Structure formats: structure tokens, C-alpha cells
Amino acid sequence: MDILTQQLFNGLTIGSVYSLVALGLTLVYGILHIPNFAHGALYMLGAYITLTLMLLWGVHYWIAMAVSVLVVGLLGVIMDRLVFHPLRNAPPIHDKIAAIGILLFLEAFAQLIWGADYRTMETPYGQVIDLFGMTATMQRVLINIGAIVVMILLFLFLKKTYIGSTIIAMAQNREGAHLVGINTNKVAMLTFMISGGLAAIAASLSAPINLVFPGMGHLVILKAFVIIILGGMGSVPGAILGGYILGFTESLGATYLSNDYKDIIAFLMLVVILSIKPKGLFSREGF
């Protein structure tokens, strides 16, 4: 029983991080149909920027995270303007190749600046607390609360503000968005900004319980792809639910099956779900 609640809490924590990463990926896919492989690199940079600010200038964790969100968000916008925007009328394969190119470039760039070493991020919230009979570090609790707050804010932004609904409108009908007078280039930039910001939040929240290194985005981005394929490409609720489903499956699988097979579970699940529901669990319903 104790192990079960502990593992459910772990699943929730991992799932929160996965959901945040997958949300950024699904938003960009939803409006531009670009599978942004470089999203994993944005995640990695988010962690490095927060870490560097904390180590070099002793900036407080939250402020470092806020700066990281801004910088990575802007990087997303630059990526759109410099690479994806000029490719807008090119065949879809060009976007994919370009995205992989950006991923490789950013990883090499990180290695050049920060080196290939694994680093740890200290958190001001390292203390162990007792939570309904389980032990958890404050940081893990923060990941959960942080992710849920961010998701609620994102939901309110998308549903309740004019500017946020332009993202939904463009995802549902791009030409329709043109016809009501929405500047779709601006919406694309905004979406890349949010997407990068979400990656930076996810990375900064989870870095203290993981390690920071140039390849840290690999597994996360692959799993995020599994999640959005599971949840339906472009679906927001699908990305959130898919993230948590994967988080729980992994943490329960690690306990009851084997810790060594933890990462295989995601891809096994992908094969099974795609065989049963090829369009994903929530194929673009109710974005």
C-alpha cells in the first residue's frame, strides 16, 4: 500500500513534466503541422539557462526560471522566423529535416558552452516533507503544483482571451483564421513563444530531481511524441492526459515489473495503442 501511493505520487510528478513538454509540442503541431524535434533541445536549454543563472550570479531559483522561460520562448520565436517561416510553403519533409537540424545544432552548441558533463541543479526546496504519510521532497511537490497551475493558466488563456482563441481558431481552420482577419504569422510566433516557455518551465522544474546534460532532451522529446500520438496530434487535453497516463504507467511499471524496462514501457504502449486506435485516443476532438 505504501509503495503504491508512493509510486502513484511519482507517476504524477513524472507525468506533470511530460504533460508540460507534450503541450508545447502539440500546440505547435496543431497550428503549423510541424513535428518540432527541436523541442527537446529547447527543454535542455531551459534547464541550462536556469542552472547557469543560479550558479554564476546566484540568482534565485524562481527568477532564474522566469528568465529561462523568456529566453527559451524568444528562441522559439527566432526558430520560427529564421527556419520554419521561410519553409511554410515547402513540402512537409523540409520542416522535419530542419527541425532535426536545429536539434543537432543546439545540442552541439550546448556542449560547446557548457561541456558534456552531467551537472546537478541545487534547489532551495530540497527538504524532505511528510505528505499524507508518504515522504517526498518539497521539489517534487512543487513540480506537481507548478505544472497544474501552468496548465490552468494556459487553459484560461486559450479559452477565455481573444488572443489565446486565435491559436485555437488557427488550429481548427487556418484559412478561416485568415478570413476573420487574424494575422497567422503573429499567431505562429506566439505559439512558438508559449511552446518554448512551457519547455523551459518543465525543464527548470524537473532539473533538480534529474541531471542536466546536453542530451537530456532526447528521451523526453521521444516520449512527448509518444504522448501526443497517444493523445491525438494537436489535441491539448490529449497531451495532458497522455502525459499523466505515461507517467503513471512508467512509475508503476518500474516498481512492479522492472526498473530497467521503465523507458521501454512508453514505446510498448505506443505500439499497442496505435494498433487499437490508429488515430490516437483523442483525435483532435475538443481542442
Added chain:
Amino acid sequence: MLELSRVSVDYGGFTAVEQVDITVEEGELVVLLGSNGAGKSTIFNAISGLQKTSSGTILFEETPIQGAAPDKIVQSGIVQCAEDRKLFPQMTVRENLIMGAYIHRRKRKQVNRSLEEVLELFPILHEKRENAAGSLSGGQQQMLAIGRALMSKPKLMLLDEPSIGLAPLIVEQMFEVIQKINQDGTTVLLAEQNAFAALKIANRGYVFESGSIVVQGSSEELLANDTVRRAYIGA
């Protein structure tokens, strides 16, 4: 108000629209007749900025608008209600209408007033205002598309085949609504295959064949014209 002179549109090597001249005066209801593939939608997309013109000029209120971005054109007062409606299928009817007023988004009161007006014009939309646009019938979706276009308070409305695929009774209602919109002060450029119904409410018309205008004149002239009668009215 709108003046197209010698407008051509190419798709790759194929010329979809060739040297077309169209004028629409303020307050008029002008119809473009022509079969599928005659170039009516291409002309509309060129006016809306969704399609690049290869030559010619498009003047709207004496200002050239060819090559302008689609959102700038909507801001200048031209709105298109496209043939395939281009609604936001998973948004509700109300949300679709509110998105239609995007260019007036800072004027909350005006948006709400327009919303009431549109829902009054289309009682069925009022009834279905919380339903997803994708769940509506064809006729209802067409009304929503027109309603969404009206939300931008256009000076000129481009209506692309509003009667396509609708039951005869609904078509009749649709034309009544279009006439009412025009009488309320919106200039309308209407593309139609249903020549008889369209000419009944229009002031003037142009007949398109393979990308060029072959006949033009007042509605009475066109209704009496032999080519028009043979090709579109079946008399």
C-alpha cells in the same frame, strides 16, 4: 468602391483568371455567374489576399490592395464568406461569431451588440449558440458563415456560392437574408451558379467562362440574354 482592372491569376503555368475587369459601386449587389472552375473563387481569393495576382490592380475605396496580407484586407472592410465556409468546427456557434469580430476585439460593447444583431437575423443560430459549429446542418453552417462575416462589420461582403448543396427552401431563405444584408447597407459581391435566384435580387451581373468575363449587364439584361438563359436557367 471595388475596382478590378485587368486582373490575372496564374497557378503554376495555368491561367485561372485572365484580364478580368469588375467594378462594384457602394450599396450594390453584384453577382458573378459561372460554372465550377470558371474562376469565381479564384477572383474572391485574389481580392481577399489569399491568392497572389500575377498582374492587374485591385482598388478598394481608391486604394490598391493587391498583394496586401489577408488580415489587412479584412481590416480595410472586405470580408469573404468562403464556399466551404471555413468555420472553426469544434468551437461553439457563439465562439465562431465572436472570432468573426476579431478585428474589433478591443471594442467589447460593439462586439456584443453585433452578436445580438446577428443572432436576431438568424434565430436558428440563437437556438444553437452553444452547439459546436461542426454539429450543425449544411444550411445552418452557411448561416453561421454569413453571420461570422457580418460580425466584422464589413463595407463589402464577398459571398462565394452560399446556396451550394442546400435544400430549395433553405436556398430561398438564404437569398432573402442576403438581400436584407444588402438593404441594410452592406455592399455584396455574390458568386453563384443559381443564376435565376441570384439575378432576382442583384443589381448587375458578370458571366464567367474559363477565367474571363463573357457577358455583363444589369440583372434584367442578363435574364433576357440568350446565352445566360441557355447555360444557367435552362429555358
